[in-house]
Amino acid sequence: MIMENHLITEIQRLKKEKNAIILAHYYVNDELQALADYVGDSFYLAKVAKGTDADVVVFCGVSFMGESAKMLNPEKTVLMPDLTADCPMAHMAQVERIKELREKYDDLAVVCYINSTAELKRYSDVCVTSSNAVKIVKALPNQNIFFIPDVNLGRFVAEQVPEKNVILNDGYCPIHKEIRPEGVRMQKEKYPDALVMAHPECEESVLKLADYIGSTADMIAFAKESECKEFIVCTEEGVNYRLKADNPEKKFYFGGEYLCRDMKLNTLEKVLHVLATGENEMTLPKEVCEQAVKPLERMLVLGK
Numbered sequence: 389m390i391m392e393n394h395l396i397t398e399i400q401r402l403k404k405e406k407n408a409i410i411l412a413h414y415y416v417n418d419e420l421q422a423l424a425d426y427v428g429d430s431f432y433l434a435k436v437a438k439g440t441d442a443d444v445v446v447f448c449g450v451s452f453m454g455e456s457a458k459m460l461n462p463e464k465t466v467l468m469p470d471l472t473a474d475c476p477m478a479h480m481a482q483v484e485r486i487k488e489l490r491e492k493y494d495d496l497a498v499v500c501y502i503n504s505t506a507e508l509k510r511y512s513d514v515c516v517t518s519s520n521a522v523k524i525v526k527a528l529p530n531q532n533i534f535f536i537p538d539v540n541l542g543r544f545v546a547e548q549v550p551e552k553n554v555i556l557n558d559g560y561c562p563i564h565k566e567i568r569p570e571g572v573r574m575q576k577e578k579y580p581d582a583l584v585m586a587h588p589e590c591e592e593s594v595l596k597l598a599d600y601i602g603s604t605a606d607m608i609a610f611a612k613e614s615e616c617k618e619f620i621v622c623t624e625e626g627v628n629y630r631l632k633a634d635n636p637e638k639k640f641y642f643g644g645e646y647l648c649r650d651m652k653l654n655t656l657e658k659v660l661h662v663l664a665t666g667e668n669e670m671t672l673p674k675e676v677c678e679q680a681v682k683p684l685e686r687m688l689v690l691g692k
């Protein structure tokens with residue numbers, strides 16, 4: 389604890405000296421969520437990254453988040469506590485398949501979940517996050533949609549927007565895939581009064597059991613507003629920090645240890661290290677940046 393306090397004091401001092409801010413996703417370790425200036429879901433963090441006056445952004449998340457922050461704010465320095473923290477799903481789509489479908493459908497819109505590499509964004513028409521995907525797909529004039537990379541969020545969107553032809557890709561989040569319907573059913577038997585909240589990255593069989601489906605921030609808001617006192621939570625367990633802090637009198641059950649190894653690579657020590665040294669800067673080739681930022685900018689307009 390003394391060591392931790394020392395790290396935090398030093399981080400705060402360096403933050404002032406360098407005019408830096410710390411952004412953190414809800415899946416990172418509790419101490420980083422407590423330290424960060426802004427904590428949120430992917431959409432919120434992209435908006436903060438776009439609007440900040442700080443010179444330096446330390447992004448406690450995974451590489452697609454740092455890349456997005458850099459593209460939206462190319463003149464800022466974006467530092468990643470651990471440059472190897474990556475989202476496996478971000479790579480689970482092929483440019484060749486996009487080209488193939490563009491040949492087949494004249495009006496195709498490639499809708500790219502923000503959990504994707506900058507390279508995939510370059511070939512996409514608009515980005516979405518789990519909190520704005522339905523709204524944005526509905527707003528597009530296109531009838532044919534290729535949703536990449538997440539099959540589960542894509543299917544969820546397709547169900548909400550039945551008037552469009554949504555073509556699915558086969559990417560997935562390995563952490564949400566571990567959440568099984570049998571486990572959720574067991575939890576429901578054990579806690580019959582609890583409501584089930586699930587992230588749309590969960591498989592269809594899990595989403596069918598959910599009372600509420602939404603992004604991390606949406607689930608946190610739902611739990612706070614609900615009169616219910618118990619919740620079965622189907623997502624990465626980092627959200628438990630905010631859920632408990634906001635609702636000390638409510639109970640939250642996770643059916644297992646659902647940990648995103650990459651998000652957990654972020655630590656206080658690494659935040660201090662990058663602030664002190666300026667190492668681990670997120671960089672992208674100018675050409676990639678200029679092309680990949682377009683679908684992100686469009687998301688910020690359509691998702692408003």
Ligand code: 13P
Pocket residue numbers: 413414428429430431475503517518519561587589602603604605
């Ligand atoms: P949201 O916080 O936008 O719901 O995203 C979840 C996620 O998997 C981030 O990697």
Ligand code: SF4
Pocket residue numbers: 415450474475476477478503561562563564589624648649650651
């Ligand atoms: Fe990627 Fe899943 Fe980790 Fe989110 S929780 S960063 S989707 S691997």
